[in-house]
Amino acid sequence: MMYGEFYFWFSNRLIKGIITEQCCWQPVGRSKDKKGYNWFWFRGKMTKLHRTLYKFLNGNIPDNFYVRHICDNPTCINPEHLLAGTAQDNSDDKKRHGHQVYGEEIHTAKLTEAKVEAILNSNSTQMELAREYCVSQSVISRIKNGKTWKHIRRPTNWVPKRSKLDRMQNKPSLRNSQPNIKNKMKKENI
Numbered sequence: 001m002m003y004g005e006f007y008f009w010f011s012n013r014l015i016k017g018i019i020t021e022q023c024c025w026q027p028v029g030r031s032k033d034k035k036g037y038n039w040f041w042f043r044g045k046m047t048k049l050h051r052t053l054y055k056f057l058n059g060n061i062p063d064n065f066y067v068r069h070i071c072d073n074p075t076c077i078n079p080e081h082l083l084a085g086t087a088q089d090n091s092d093d094k095k096r097h098g099h100q101v102y103g104e105e106i107h108t109a110k111l112t113e114a115k116v117e118a119i120l121n122s123n124s125t126q127m128e129l130a131r132e133y134c135v136s137q138s139v140i141s142r143i144k145n146g147k148t149w150k151h152i153r154r155p156t157n158w159v160p161k162r163s164k165l166d167r168m169q170n171k172p173s174l175r176n177s178q179p180n181i182k183n184k185m186k187k188e189n190i
Contacts, residue, residue, distance in 0.1 A: 010053070011042055017077075024076035036074035050074075054082045066090045072097045103151060110135055116149045 017027040038049040
């Protein structure tokens with residue numbers, strides 16, 4: 001629903017649009033991609049309009065940073081709705097707004113939630129489970145260790161497996177536990 005209109009000049013071009021009830025500025029007559037982002041020809045290349053406006057108003061965007069929409073509207077270019085953030089911030093936004101796809105919703109998923117629950121409750125070896133469900137042993141390992149399918153409830157007796165690095169910290173390395181014969185011989189000769 002339209003609440004108002006806006007017009008402004010940016011990079012020698014008139015940008016016009018509508019203002020929604022949520023105070024989102026939505027340009028009209030701009031090309032959009034399938035995710036709804038407006039694209040804009042700027043300084044010899046196509047860029048996302050919201051990124052270009054953010055850069056123009058706030059200065060450069062740090063490397064590996066995203067320009068996020070706090071309004072969850074990819075067409076919005078209202079400067080008050082744009083915020084720079086890390087990839088983790090962007091991922092958290094996707095989860096918060098319900099855009100994160102996981103589990104069976106991923107179109108390439110070979111397993112269902114019921115099969116993952118059966119894998120978690122099984123006492124079979126990882127190789128046997130891999131053959132039974134037509135996946136690799138590493139897929140079964142990642143499920144069993146809680147690295148994938150995290151949204152599935154784990155059995156009550158489940159304990160996450162420690163990483164190899166954690167396990168190795170308690171073991172002395174071979175280099176430190178073996179005496180260095182060369183250094184001893186050098187000291188004796190000196």
